[in-house]
Amino acid sequence: xxxxxAAESTKxxxxxIDCDVHQTWSSEEEITQYLADHFQDRGLTPPGSPGWVNxxxxxxxxxxxxVPDDGGPPGSNYDLLEEQLFGDFEVxxxxxxxxxxxxxxxxHPNVHYAKAAVEAYNDWxxxxxxxxDDRLLGSIIVAPQSPxxxxxxxxxxxxxxxxxxxxxxxxxxxxxxxxxxxxxxxIAEAKELSIAVHTTTGTYGNAWSASTSxxxxxxxxxxxxxxxxxxxxxxxxxxxxxxxxxxPDLDWVFLEGGLAWLPYFMWKMDKLWxxxxxxxxxxxxxxxxxxxxxxxxxxxxxxxxxxxxxLAYLFEMIHADETVVFSSDYPHWDNDNPRALxxxxxxxxxxxxxxxxxxxIYGL
Amino acid sequence: xxxxxAAESTKxxxxxIDCDVHQTWSSEEEITQYLADHFQDRGLTPPGSPGWVNxxxxxxxxxxxxVPDDGGPPGSNYDLLEEQLFGDFEVxxxxxxxxxxxxxxxxHPNVHYAKAAVEAYNDWxxxxxxxxDDRLLGSIIVAPQSPxxxxxxxxxxxxxxxxxxxxxxxxxxxxxxxxxxxxxxxIAEAKELSIAVHTTTGTYGNAWSASTSxxxxxxxxxxxxxxxxxxxxxxxxxxxxxxxxxxPDLDWVFLEGGLAWLPYFMWKMDKLWxxxxxxxxxxxxxxxxxxxxxxxxxxxxxxxxxxxxxLAYLFEMIHADETVVFSSDYPHWDNDNPRALxxxxxxxxxxxxxxxxxxxIYGL
Numbered sequence: 001x002x003x004x005x006a007a008e009s010t011k012x013x014x015x016x017i018d019c020d021v022h023q024t025w026s027s028e029e030e031i032t033q034y035l036a037d038h039f040q041d042r043g044l045t046p047p048g049s050p051g052w053v054n055x056x057x058x059x060x061x062x063x064x065x066x067v068p069d070d071g072g073p074p075g076s077n078y079d080l081l082e083e084q085l086f087g088d089f090e091v092x093x094x095x096x097x098x099x100x101x102x103x104x105x106x107x108h109p110n111v112h113y114a115k116a117a118v119e120a121y122n123d124w125x126x127x128x129x130x131x132x133d134d135r136l137l138g139s140i141i142v143a144p145q146s147p148x149x150x151x152x153x154x155x156x157x158x159x160x161x162x163x164x165x166x167x168x169x170x171x172x173x174x175x176x177x178x179x180x181x182x183x184x185x186x187i188a189e190a191k192e193l194s195i196a197v198h199t200t201t202g203t204y205g206n207a208w209s210a211s212t213s214x215x216x217x218x219x220x221x222x223x224x225x226x227x228x229x230x231x232x233x234x235x236x237x238x239x240x241x242x243x244x245x246x247x248p249d250l251d252w253v254f255l256e257g258g259l260a261w262l263p264y265f266m267w268k269m270d271k272l273w274x275x276x277x278x279x280x281x282x283x284x285x286x287x288x289x290x291x292x293x294x295x296x297x298x299x300x301x302x303x304x305x306x307x308x309x310x311l312a313y314l315f316e317m318i319h320a321d322e323t324v325v326f327s328s329d330y331p332h333w334d335n336d337n338p339r340a341l342x343x344x345x346x347x348x349x350x351x352x353x354x355x356x357x358x359x360x361i362y363g364l
Numbered sequence: 365x366x367x368x369x370a371a372e373s374t375k376x377x378x379x380x381i382d383c384d385v386h387q388t389w390s391s392e393e394e395i396t397q398y399l400a401d402h403f404q405d406r407g408l409t410p411p412g413s414p415g416w417v418n419x420x421x422x423x424x425x426x427x428x429x430x431v432p433d434d435g436g437p438p439g440s441n442y443d444l445l446e447e448q449l450f451g452d453f454e455v456x457x458x459x460x461x462x463x464x465x466x467x468x469x470x471x472h473p474n475v476h477y478a479k480a481a482v483e484a485y486n487d488w489x490x491x492x493x494x495x496x497d498d499r500l501l502g503s504i505i506v507a508p509q510s511p512x513x514x515x516x517x518x519x520x521x522x523x524x525x526x527x528x529x530x531x532x533x534x535x536x537x538x539x540x541x542x543x544x545x546x547x548x549x550x551i552a553e554a555k556e557l558s559i560a561v562h563t564t565t566g567t568y569g570n571a572w573s574a575s576t577s578x579x580x581x582x583x584x585x586x587x588x589x590x591x592x593x594x595x596x597x598x599x600x601x602x603x604x605x606x607x608x609x610x611x612p613d614l615d616w617v618f619l620e621g622g623l624a625w626l627p628y629f630m631w632k633m634d635k636l637w638x639x640x641x642x643x644x645x646x647x648x649x650x651x652x653x654x655x656x657x658x659x660x661x662x663x664x665x666x667x668x669x670x671x672x673x674x675l676a677y678l679f680e681m682i683h684a685d686e687t688v689v690f691s692s693d694y695p696h697w698d699n700d701n702p703r704a705l706x707x708x709x710x711x712x713x714x715x716x717x718x719x720x721x722x723x724x725i726y727g728l
Contacts, residue, residue, distance in 0.1 A: 038645075171578040178582060200577055211577045213564055214535040214597025218542060218605060220643045221636040225600035225629065229593045233578025236589035241582060260631055263678060264624035265589065267667050272585040275698060279584045281402075288670075303631050305681065306652075313677040314627060317669065334639060 066331035074331035075099065078132055085330055086135065089338055092355075093364060095137050095165060095196075096129055097255065103198060106143040107169045114143040122157055130162040137362060139165040139196055142184065144172040150184045158191040164362045165253070166193050170200040171230040177241025185247050194251035194361050199258075200230040228257035235265060235295070240273075242282040244290040251361045253296045256329060260303045262318040266291060292319050296357060298327035300336045308344050315342075321349040325357045430695035438695035439463065442496055449694055450499060453702055456719075457728060459501050459529060460493055461562060461619065470507040471533045478507040486521055494526040501726060503529040503560055506548065508536040514548045522555040528726045529617070530557050534564040535594040541605025549611045558615035558725050563622075564594040592621035599629060599659070604637075606646040608654040615725045616659045620693060624667045626682040630655060656683050660721060662691035664700045672708050679706075685713040689721045 025031040032043045066084065068077030075081060085091050098121065105117035122140045130138050140157050142150035150166075157163050166188050168176065176197070188195055217223035231254045244250060269287035273280065283290075305311055315324070329335045342350060358364065389395040396407045430448065432441035439445060449455050462485065469481035486504045494502050504521050506514035514530075521527055530552050532540065540561070552559055581587035595618045608614060633651035637644065647654075669675055679688070693699045706714060722728065 038642075171576075174579045175582060175586065176578070177586065212535075212593040212597035213575045214540070214594040214601065215538045217597065218539060218601060221633070221640055222539065222541065222597075222600045222604045224636055225604075225633060226593070226597050228628075229576040229590070229596065230578040232593065233576035233581065233586075233590050236586045237578065237582060240586045240589075258628050258632060260628035261625035263627070263667070263669065263674070264592075264622050267624055267669050268622060268665070269585070269589060270670075271665070271668050272588055276585055278402075301632070301635070303627070304635050305627065305631050306634075307681075310627070310677075310681045313674075313681060317671075317674045317677060 061333055062331050063333055063335065073099075078129070081330070082133065085328070089328060089330070091328070091338065093135050093137060093358075093362070095139060095358075095362065096125065097139050097167060097196065097198060098125070098141065100198065102141045103167065103169045106141050107145065107172060111143070111145055115146060115149045118143050118153065122153065126157070126160060126163075130160065134162060137162050137164045139163075139167040141167045141169075144168050144176070144181055144184065147180055147183045151187050154184070154187050154191060154193065158187075158193060164193060165196050167196045167198070170198055171234065175237030176234045177237030177239075177243060179241070182243070182246065185243055185250055189247040189250040192249075192363060194253055196253040196255055197231065197234055198255040200227040228261060231257035232261070232265065235291075236269065239269065239287045239290050239295075240280050240283070242280065244294040245282050245284065248294070250294060251296065252294055253298065253325065253361065255298045255327060256300060257297065258301065258303065259297055259299070259318060259320075259324065260305075260314055262297065262323070263314070266318060292322045295323065296325045296361060297323055298325050299341065299353065300327045300329040301334055302336050302341055311342065312345050315345050315349060320345070321352045322357075324353045325361070326354045425697055426695050427697055427699065437463075442493070445694070446497065449692070453692060453694070455692070455702070457499050457501060457722075457726075459503060459560075459722075459726065460489065461503050461531060461560065462489070462505065464562065466505045467531065467533045467562060470505050471509065471536060475507070475509055479510060479513045482507050482513075482517060486517065490521070490524060490527075494524065498526060501526050501528045503527075503531040505531045505533075508532050508540070508545055508548065511544055511547045515551050518548070518551050518555060518557065522551075522557060528557060529560050531560045531562070534562055535598065539601030539605075540598045541601030541603075541607060543605070546607070546610065549607055549614055553611040553614040556613075556727060558617055560617040560619055561595065561598055562619040564591040592625060595621035596625070596629065599655075600633065603633065603651045603654050603659075604644050604647070606644065608658040609646050609648065612658070614658060617662065617689065617725065618659065619662045619691060620664060621661060622665065622667065623661055623663070623682060623684075623688065624678055626661065626687070627678070630682060656686045659687065660689045660725060661687055662689050663705065663717065664691045664693040665698055666700050666705055675706065676709050679709050679713060684709070685716045686721075688717045689725070690718045 028043050032040060035042075035044065062074035066074035066080065068074075068080045070077060085094055102118065102121035105121070106114055108114040108117065118141045125138050125140065129136050138160070140153065140163055142153050144150060154166055166184065168181075168184075172181075174180065185195065211217070212226050212229050214226075217226060235254065238244070238252065244252075266288040269291075273283060273287050277283075303311055303314060305314075314320075318324070326338055326341070327336075328338065338354065342353065392407050396404060399406075399408060426438035430438035430444065432438075432444045434441060449458055466482065466485035469485070470478055472478040472481065482505045489502050489504065493500050502524070504517065504527055506517050508514060518530055530548065532545075532548075536545075538544070549559065575581070576590050576593050578590075581590060599618065602608070602616065608616075630652040633655075637647060637651050641647075667675055667678060669678075678684075682688070690702055690705070691700075692702065702718065706717065
């Protein structure tokens with residue numbers, strides 16, 4: 001049978017039709033020339049490849065003058081960082097939070113790879129950065145999907161005296177109030193390390209890494225507006241679930257999520273707590289008190305109201321002297337120069353934002 | 365063979381093991397007695413059955429005194445609603461937004477059923493409510509998953525002079541800036557109907573109907589805190605995508621999403637627009653100007669800051685005289701009595717919130 005068929009195919013055979021053949025372009029340029037002009041700088045990029053850098057942010061994400069002479073990416077060269085941060089910005093201590101690639105790796109669906117990746121990042125952090133300059137303080141990253149590994153990693157590295165913080169991805173599969181994460185908080189409190197969560201980066205299984213129940217954002221600014229929603233979800237969760245009742249000495253820092261939505265949270269969390277106290281019987285005090293005692297929010301990107309006095313209003317409303325810490329977000333394109341920042345508030349609050357609050361959190 | 369097996373089974377047969385038999389309880393009470401005391405009022409309720417009423421909100425969602433004598437649900441009896449709303453609250457006109465069941469049906473995955481369900485709601489609205497009292501004004505609901513049906517439904521009903529608004533579910537599959545929804549906006553503008561979106565209800569395929577990229581909220585208050593995130597996502601979307609450039613006379617109302625997060629949106633949307641204008645080249649003006657001209661937010665649940673003057677600050681920051689409308693949220697348990705509300709602001713702003721803004725939107 002096989003033989004007779006082979007014979008037939010050399011003579012007069014029936015049509016052979018292959019229904020799935022993957023041709024491709026030889027370079028990005030070859031296909032991009034077919035793309036509409038205003039998307040030329042984007043190329044044919046599937047959602048999620050750089051993923052969160054969406055059409056169109058043509059200038060990229062970093063300061064152009066932060067590209068080092070060696071051609072590496074902004075933030076990769078110690079000398080240039082030293083000059084721009086400790087020199088130009090006159091920063092005294094800097095908490096290193098990494099390129100955020102590591103935060104995404106920490107929620108990699110392959111849990112085995114995620115664990116290896118965070119170990120690599122943490123070892124690199126110490127060897128390539130902390131060992132070079134004792135003004136650099138480190139946040140180790142852990143993979144919350146494996147709380148036991150996270151605990152082991154904190155145990156392994158917390159004795160290094162420049163390790164001051166444990167960083168969690170912007171979001172894991174559950175909000176961070178979930179009891180499965182509490183062993184991480186227990187050891188962090190015991191080792192006097194703060195917990196930091198950066199605004200949406202590396203959310204679990206979401207290539208765009210920022211979403212709401214309204215669906216996947218369409219454009220870069222639309223997406224950027226909802227990045228703090230993961231912080232909102234986690235803020236409500238850790239406070240209502242009672243993390244700070246159980247770990248009253250734990251300091252928690254939310255990074256790059258903005259401040260001007262906080263009045264909604266401080267006021268409404270208290271109102272709901274009064275209205276449905278039976279949902280969270282373990283809370284002894286209004287939720288906003290836990291926020292004021294245990295949680296901090298970083299300044300960048302600073303709110304820029306049309307009327308400058310509204311920033312002072314905002315800072316009064318959110319008790320900024322107890323809840324806000326300075327951050328530059330160096331070397332990103334929209335980083336904030338501390339010398340130009342928040343001029344319109346009382347000197348004592350300014351002092352707390354620019355140094356005292358962080359001294360308290362990081363034990364400086 | 366069959367015969368010999370049957371014969372065997374009456375004598376000495378091999379074991380027969382059934383690995384999936386679904387026994388059940390004869391009543392909810394039978395199983396609930398096994399449940400821990402503090403969840404007794406909840407029973408054994410899978411997530412999403414009442415779904416969004418989460419353990420524990422034991423008093424339910426409505427005012428107890430809004431239960432009519434006929435035993436129907438709160439809000440189901442015209443006479444009682446008339447007495448409590450037009451009598452006690454001294455409301456002159458009321459925009460009916462329904463039990464919100466209809467909003468969830470509008471995003472039912474069975475699109476055929478969704479279309480029939482919104483038609484049923486709209487017909488019932490007119491016959492059972494609008495025809496009884498001309499102080500009652502109606503929001504028809506449409507199914508955004510079928511824009512053509514939505515357009516037809518608006519065409520079918522917009523001539524009724526008490527129909528003043530088109531209501532969309534809290535969220536559909538895409539943020540509402542997506543071009544597929546624009547035919548709905550085109551006809552709404554042409555018919556001088558506003559668009560209303562209520563805070564997260566009936567989000568597509570999400571039984572909990574409120575989420576962020578931080579994951580599914582754990583408790584009722586935690587969930588309640590993130591309900592406005594669908595409004596946030598949709599707000600950024602409709603403004604950045606240019607809905608109000610194309611439809612400058614369209615009025616858009618976001619209901620029950622709160623106000624105290626708005627400074628973040630008004631300020632940061634402008635900042636991002638300046639920073640990455642090339643993402644949204646169709647916007648001629650700062651995003652906050654479209655918000656101030658085309659978008660309104662309802663008061664309930666009103667912000668309750670510890671310091672009452674902070675509400676006045678907030679109202680100044682968000683230009684409340686141009687962006688806020690009064691709503692009671694009757695008959696829900698946390699409804700706001702207008703006579704007790706927002707006392708601490710200037711009379712002109714109060715006047716605009718309690719009547720002038722809505723007069724403008726609804727043509728009263």
